[in-house]
Amino acid sequence: DELVAYLEQDRERVTDILGWWMKKQETFPRLSRMAMDYHCVPATSVDVERAFSQGRILLSHIRNRLSAESTRSLLCLGAWFKTGLVQ
Structure with a gap:
């Protein structure tokens, strides 16, 4: 492993x-x-939710208190899952 x-x-x-x-x-x-x-991942002043096409799916009204670090981590994990890097 x-x-x-x-x-x-x-x-x-x-x-x-x-x-x-x-x-x-x-x-x-x-x-x-x-x-x-x-x-x-480049640093940006653009709202994380608008920067990624799946932002609304990830950042629902229920999850709107996630930190930028947590949001970035979740987006990376989602992309890695789709490409088979993680299962």
């Missing part, structure tokens, strides 16, 4: 997170793709 192998690694100081994941693509193919997706 990639996640277990990643978590069992010794920690190392990294200044270029995207470069590190690029180097680890062969070792962690799924995790590296997920990490690069997550770390490449």
Whole structure:
């Protein structure tokens, strides 16, 4: 399991997170793709709900108190599920 192998690694100081994941693509193919997706999300002042086409589905009136971080995480997980990166 990639996640277990990643978590069992010794920690190392990294200044270029995207470069590190690029180097680890062969070792962690799924995790590296997920990490690069997550770390490449651009910062924006646009309301998160309007920035993504599925915003209204995710951010219903019931879930309107989710933080931007939680919303970003849910959108990433949804995309990864659709592409088969997570099950």
